[in-house]
Amino acid sequence: xxxxxxxxxxxxxxxxxxxxxxxxxxxxxxxxxxxxxxxxxxxxxxxxxxxxxxxxxxxxxxxxxxxxxxxxxxxxxxxxxxxxxxxxxxxxxxxxxxxxxxxxxxxxxxxxxxxxxxxxxxxxxxxxxxxxxxxxxxxxxxxxxxxxxxxxxxxxxxxxxxxxxxxxxxxxxxxxxxxxxxxxxxxxxxxxxxxxxxxxxxxxxxxxxxxxxxxx
Numbered sequence: 001x002x003x004x005x006x007x008x009x010x011x012x013x014x015x016x017x018x019x020x021x022x023x024x025x026x027x028x029x030x031x032x033x034x035x036x037x038x039x040x041x042x043x044x045x046x047x048x049x050x051x052x053x054x055x056x057x058x059x060x061x062x063x064x065x066x067x068x069x070x071x072x073x074x075x076x077x078x079x080x081x082x083x084x085x086x087x088x089x090x091x092x093x094x095x096x097x098x099x100x101x102x103x104x105x106x107x108x109x110x111x112x113x114x115x116x117x118x119x120x121x122x123x124x125x126x127x128x129x130x131x132x133x134x135x136x137x138x139x140x141x142x143x144x145x146x147x148x149x150x151x152x153x154x155x156x157x158x159x160x161x162x163x164x165x166x167x168x169x170x171x172x173x174x175x176x177x178x179x180x181x182x183x184x185x186x187x188x189x190x191x192x193x194x195x196x197x198x199x200x201x202x203x204x205x206x207x208x209x210x211x212x213x214x215x216x
Contacts, residue, residue: 020058021054021057021058021090022054023046023047023050023051023054024094024097026042026046026097027097027098027101028100028101028102030042030043030046032101032102033100033102033201036197036198036200036201037100037183037186037198037201038185038186040185040186041181041182041183041185041186044181044185045093045177045181045182046093046097049089049093049181050089050090050093053085053086053089053090053093053161054086054090056082056085056086057082057083057086057087057089057090060079060082060083060086061083063075063079064076064079064083067079084161084162084163084166085160085161086161087163088158088160088161088162088163088166089161091163092141092161092163092164092172092175092177093177095172095175096175096177098203098206099174099175099202099203099206099207100198100201100202100203101201101202101203101205101206102201104201104202104203104204104205104206105203105204105205106204106205107122107204107205107207107208108204108205108208108211108212110208110211110212110215111204111207111208111211114152114153114211115153117152118152118153118154119153125144125153125155126199128155129142129143129144129155129174129176130142130176130192130195130196130199132155132156132157133157133176133178133191133195134178134191134192134195135157136157136159136178137159138159138160139159139160139178139179139180140157140158140159140160140162140178140179141157141158141161141162141164141175141176141177141178142155142156142157142175142176142178142195143155143156143157143158143164143170143172143173143174143175143176144173144174144175144207145164145165145168145170145171145172145173146170146171146173146211146214146215147169147170148169148171148214149169153173153211154170156168156170171210171214172210173207173210173211173214174202174207174210176195176198178191178194178195182194
């Protein structure tokens with residue numbers, strides 16, 4: 001499926017929603033990830049930034065609903081960027097919170113085997129994902145994803161809030177948010193230190209569960 005087709009699916013999914021999107025609760029306290037991620041960053045990131053994506057997504061969907069009822073094609077087309085950006089922001093962050101944990105545990109044997117097969121070792125996977133994430137120009141995300149067609153794990157990056165699956169076709173397993181709001185208060189402009197540290201609070205049990213579901 002081409003990227004434009006995947007985006008069309010995303011738009012239909014978002015616009016077809018019957019209920020307003022709401023901010024998901026964190027599965028841990030704002031201070032739970034310290035010292036890797038501070039309470040202040042988590043509070044702002046979750047309650048302000050993620051909440052803003054949701055509010056803007058709800059507003060865009062309401063405008064889309066009205067435009068569809070009127071058959072206003074120009075307005076429908078003009079709403080595409082807002083739906084993609086804010087919808088992606090909501091999708092990405094909803095995964096991100098679950099990808100992190102103060103007690104992430106160990107990855108499953110199945111995930112470890114897949115990482116060894118596709119990257120040679122766990123350290124190689126982490127190093128490649130870290131390098132890709134640090135190398136994102138401007139704002140965006142680094143991802144470990146699963147290619148269902150090729151049946152292998154892959155690393156990819158997305159600009160801004162582009163959602164991984166709608167953009168690349170990869171099923172998202174583990175994402176690293178490299179927008180400055182995710183780390184700047186604590187790590188300043190040293191993105192590499194933040195990316196290296198984020199692995200210490202990775203929820204490998206969640207990543208393993210996502211991998212197992214991707215295989216189905």
